[in-house]
Amino acid sequence: MSRTTTVATAMLAMLATGLAPGVAPGARAQSNSPDSVRYGFFFNLGFGDHVGDFDNVMEKAQTGEFGIIREKGHWRYGLGVSFGSFAMSPPYQSEPEWGFQRIFVSGTRMFQWKPTLHPYLQGRFGVVRLHPRSDLYDKNPLPPDYQVGDSPTPAANGIHLGAVPGFEWQFSRGVALDVSTLLDYYKVSEITLTPVGQPGKTGSSGFDWQLRAGVTWWTDGGRGAVPPPPDAWGVTPSYGWAIGEALAINFGASGFNEYVRNANFNQISPRSWYANLKEGLTYDDNKFKTNQFIHPFNGSQYYNAARANGISFWPSYAIGLMGAIDWELAGETHPMSFNDIVSTGIGGAAMGEVMYRFSSLVLDNTATGKERFFREAGGFLLDPIRGFNRIVSHRAWEQDANPSDPMDHTPPNSLNDLSAGWRRIGDTPSLERNYHDYFFIRYAHEHGNVFKNTRSKPFDFFTADARWNFGDKTKLGLLILQGNWFTAPIGSGPHPKHAAALVQYFDYVNNNAYEYGGQAIGGAVFSNWGAAGPLSMGTRFDVMGTILGAVNSNYSQFAEVANQERIREYDYGPGMGGKAAIAFAFHGQRFLTASYRFNFISVTNGSVYNKDGAAGLDSNHWLHAVEARLDTPTRNRMGLGASYASFTRESHYKVHPVGVDPSLSVLQKITQTNPEVRVYVRYNPWQPGAL
Numbered sequence: 001m002s003r004t005t006t007v008a009t010a011m012l013a014m015l016a017t018g019l020a021p022g023v024a025p026g027a028r029a030q031s032n033s034p035d036s037v038r039y040g041f042f043f044n045l046g047f048g049d050h051v052g053d054f055d056n057v058m059e060k061a062q063t064g065e066f067g068i069i070r071e072k073g074h075w076r077y078g079l080g081v082s083f084g085s086f087a088m089s090p091p092y093q094s095e096p097e098w099g100f101q102r103i104f105v106s107g108t109r110m111f112q113w114k115p116t117l118h119p120y121l122q123g124r125f126g127v128v129r130l131h132p133r134s135d136l137y138d139k140n141p142l143p144p145d146y147q148v149g150d151s152p153t154p155a156a157n158g159i160h161l162g163a164v165p166g167f168e169w170q171f172s173r174g175v176a177l178d179v180s181t182l183l184d185y186y187k188v189s190e191i192t193l194t195p196v197g198q199p200g201k202t203g204s205s206g207f208d209w210q211l212r213a214g215v216t217w218w219t220d221g222g223r224g225a226v227p228p229p230p231d232a233w234g235v236t237p238s239y240g241w242a243i244g245e246a247l248a249i250n251f252g253a254s255g256f257n258e259y260v261r262n263a264n265f266n267q268i269s270p271r272s273w274y275a276n277l278k279e280g281l282t283y284d285d286n287k288f289k290t291n292q293f294i295h296p297f298n299g300s301q302y303y304n305a306a307r308a309n310g311i312s313f314w315p316s317y318a319i320g321l322m323g324a325i326d327w328e329l330a331g332e333t334h335p336m337s338f339n340d341i342v343s344t345g346i347g348g349a350a351m352g353e354v355m356y357r358f359s360s361l362v363l364d365n366t367a368t369g370k371e372r373f374f375r376e377a378g379g380f381l382l383d384p385i386r387g388f389n390r391i392v393s394h395r396a397w398e399q400d401a402n403p404s405d406p407m408d409h410t411p412p413n414s415l416n417d418l419s420a421g422w423r424r425i426g427d428t429p430s431l432e433r434n435y436h437d438y439f440f441i442r443y444a445h446e447h448g449n450v451f452k453n454t455r456s457k458p459f460d461f462f463t464a465d466a467r468w469n470f471g472d473k474t475k476l477g478l479l480i481l482q483g484n485w486f487t488a489p490i491g492s493g494p495h496p497k498h499a500a501a502l503v504q505y506f507d508y509v510n511n512n513a514y515e516y517g518g519q520a521i522g523g524a525v526f527s528n529w530g531a532a533g534p535l536s537m538g539t540r541f542d543v544m545g546t547i548l549g550a551v552n553s554n555y556s557q558f559a560e561v562a563n564q565e566r567i568r569e570y571d572y573g574p575g576m577g578g579k580a581a582i583a584f585a586f587h588g589q590r591f592l593t594a595s596y597r598f599n600f601i602s603v604t605n606g607s608v609y610n611k612d613g614a615a616g617l618d619s620n621h622w623l624h625a626v627e628a629r630l631d632t633p634t635r636n637r638m639g640l641g642a643s644y645a646s647f648t649r650e651s652h653y654k655v656h657p658v659g660v661d662p663s664l665s666v667l668q669k670i671t672q673t674n675p676e677v678r679v680y681v682r683y684n685p686w687q688p689g690a691l
Contacts, residue, residue: 025238041066041217045063047212048061050208052206063085063100064268068248074109077105081104082103084269088196095136099129100128100131101128102126106124109121117170121165123164130158131156132154133153136195157189174240182212184207217243245389250327266331266333275333276335281337282337285561288569293517295340298327299343299344300351302319302344305319308386313457350483354459359378405454407455411448422439425438426513431677439471441470442465442467443465444466445465460487469511473510483504487499498525507519518599540579544577546577554653559572571621577597603621637683639682645677
């Protein structure tokens with residue numbers, strides 16, 4: 001489910017606890033003095049029981065807890081969120097559990113018994129929410145403003161007060177094992193017990209106790225740790241802050257969705273985590289925009305929680321995937337969604353690195369005054385997690401050197417192309433009937449130059465194409481990212497004319513006529529064929545394997561979807577594809593470009609699973625996209641242009657009803673074609689060449 005609006009709230013809630021320069025995320029190396037301030041994250045699991053007003057209704061407490069601590073000397077202060085649940089007592093033991101969430105502040109006095117063994121006593125206070133999941137508690141009738149995804153059961157809010165005696169074993173410099181007992185009293189607004197066979201009775205308070213085990217992870221690697229070298233922007237790498245911030249996004253979002261959104265999927269606890277693990281992977285039924293754009297955006301925040309803390313590309317990729325898997329497993333009660341893991345983890349890394357690179361184009365550590373303010377504000381909008389870290393670490397206003405390598409800041413030979421104008425797209429192969437006219441804005445960017453870059457780190461060269469369609473069903477109608485993981489010249493000599501690359505592809509196309517999105521990995525060959533007088537030509541050929549693609553489909557309603565809440569209008573499946581592009585330039589300015597791309601998506605029963613004997617629909621989708629663009633030479637960086645594009649989907653469906661001989665399955669072919677023409681004005685400050 002979407003949680004875009006919760007990201008900033010979650011980060012501020014979990015991290016705005018008195019961060020200071022030198023210890024904040026994205027900071028320089030911090031002091032190792034025993035009395036210096038340091039930060040850490042904690043996570044633990046607990047199991048116990050319950051007594052009180054609900055003693056005959058609830059039993060067997062379970063919790064998972066996450067939070068941040070600030071330590072100085074023998075004292076720790078923390079902010080945490082606890083996700084708990086109680087099983088329903090007989091005869092309702094088969095009903096879903098009661099959700100029990102706590103948000104708390106804590107104070108802890110640490111004692112030293114041995115150098116590595118530290119007993120402690122903690123006090124805590126906070127707000128609590130008791131929320132039944134069972135349909136026995138469904139509101140009848142539902143509220144007038146009820147929407148799919150809202151919780152149909154009432155929740156009770158209140159306060160809690162607890163004590164935690166325990167001890168910590170420091171088994172490594174940066175990580176400690178934590179064993180403790182939780183003793184907690186809570187009081188909430190009254191909840192009727194009539195639905196569970198106790199007419200006229202209500203409950204409002206209780207006492208739960210739990211035995212717990214977990215870990216504490218210090219963001220500085222532990223006292224005495226030698227800090228690693230800073231990254232190009234002077235940020236000392238911190239895996240503690242990177243992973244802690246990624247988890248804070250998830251657990252903060254879960255708390256927000258429960259307390260503020262009152263969603264039906266966030267009464268999470270170790271029970272739901274185990275149930276999701278046992279259920280395995282499914283496909284979900286979310287809207288196309290949610291799955292193919294919003295989820296990758298969420299994934300970009302996990303990824304940039306690492307990049308903003310000085311972590312390089314590949315470890316950040318792993319942390320981004322970890323964040324996606326953690327959400328699907330532990331962030332909601334819905335079954336784990338395979339498509340969300342792919343789009344959030346893999347697509348999020350591509351989007352996140354592009355956001356990080358764009359913010360690097362804007363930021364300037366040497367700027368001051370109004371220029372500095374607007375650069376930092378722009379960098380924040382382009383990469384919110386990085387912007388947040390720069391604020392709490394004071395980097396947003398401290399003067400420092402910029403990266404010494406321009407590839408980390410403003411790579412030369414880049415391209416920016418902004419255009420705006422009129423577009424017409426047809427619902428049928430004709431542009432003379434059944435068409436729609438819209439205003440659009442397009443921004444295209446090439447980061448660096450595949451032939452002239454001085455190094456070949458991931459995304460040192462990438463292309464980005466974004467289009468906003470005003471009046472269409474969604475503003476952002478297209479976002480295509482292609483980033484080179486690795487680039488190598490073909491042939492010898494100081495100026496190679498050919499290069500090969502390993503490439504990641506991110507596709508999102510969403511308009512009234514058709515939908516297509518996917519994550520793919522493949523290879524590309526770039527060629528610069530030189531010049532004949534003022535004319536030059538370049539080509540690019542790609543071959544890709546689609547990890548998971550999505551396309552609008554005529555029979556997607558047959559898809560097998562766990563916990564279905566809506567009818568999905570598109571199919572999912574893996575596949576393959578290819579692309580060919582050619583560009584001509586006059587005196588270094590492109591004036592004619594053309595491309596053709598095809599994709600094949602194979603869908604088995606519309607589900608992750610190919611369940612034997614299940615009714616459903618198998619299909620193969622062949623997708624073809626062509627585009628030709630003609631641009632006039634620019635004058636004072638301005639020019640005109642026109643383009644023609646066409647999207648064609650050939651879908652072959654095979655229906656296999658239950659109990660029918662497979663040889664009698666129904667076959668059907670459906671073809672969809674949507675042409676599009678655009679006329680526009682363009683602003684083109686930089687134009688490096690043919691490709």
